[in-house]
Amino acid sequence: MPSPIDAPPHIDALLSRLHQQSLDQEAALKAPSAAARFVSSDLTDLTPTAAEVPFDALMRDKFIALDAAKCVFTYNLLRATGATTVVEAGTSFGVSTIYLALAVARNAAAMGKEGRVIGTEKEEGKAAEARRYWRECGSEVEGVIDLRLGDLLDTLKDGFAEVDCLLLDIWTPLALPTLKLVQPKMRKGAVVLADNTLTAAEGYKELLEYLRAPNSGFTNLTLPYDGGFEMSVYSPR
Structure with missing residues (x-):
């Protein structure tokens, strides 16, 4: 299937890698029973360990990229x-x-x-x-x-x-x-x-x-x- 955007192969490959990293981080942020999507309102649904970390510090290395x-x-x-x-x-x-x-x-x-x-x-x-x-x-x-x-x-x-x-x-x-x-x-x-x-x-x-x-x-x-x-x-x- 052709790419839905007009981009050279190296950019397509980079975007695929970055989107996957973002999805992996979102899944790790969420409690095991929760959905994969993460938004800032999910703070009350984080695992106890993650919930103890201040929001800015928690998100400093997270993509949470636009889908x-x-x-x-x-x-x-x-x-x-x-x-x-x-x-x-x-x-x-x-x-x-x-x-x-x-x-x-x-x-x-x-x-x-x-x-x-x-x-x-x-x-x-x-x-x-x-x-x-x-x-x-x-x-x-x-x-x-x-x-x-x-x-x-x-x-x-x-x-x-x-x-x-x-x-x-x-x-x-x-x-x-x-x-x-x-x-x-x-x-x-x-x-x-x-x-x-x-x-x-x-x-x-x-x-x-x-x-x-x-x-x-x-x-x-x-x-x-x-x-x-x-x-x-x-x-x-």
Whole structure:
């Protein structure tokens, strides 16, 4: 079966390896009787040993990457919409970022424009590891990524304009503040994607209420991927 993304074999192989590592880590995090999926709300369901570890320390070496199916959907959505500027809130080890960069690079080359994926990460160790994976991909991925290290509510204040897509894969209380920060720079027709909106519905409550409010300027659809994947199109009147 051909690859669902336009990527050279070495990137396909890298992505397969990283997704498997992420799935293995999620399975290890969960109690034996629980499902394989892990989100931050699962803290109360962790094994006793893991539950004693502070959340940031526990997650410091964990991928918890966006599911491969969601990444493929996002890649193809970006290709279809011609996105050339994407903001990723919650880059972590940079797995989903590779898909974003591939799509943006292809679009930018076809349109004769500059392409950029603006990533955010607060952990220096994760950022360094992400950069290593991007170097392994090559210049077509590494060359379009602008990774910003620190508090995303500071790093996303400026330095970009007319955003085509915002991907929210972060600690849920930060989702709405991040959207409000980026929204003034979103073009009409821009897309907001949020992961695990069914699994972590309570954490996303304020974000979803904002997106679905009358006259919000967004049209919304919850895609039936594992855990839920919210797609909201910005179409202000």
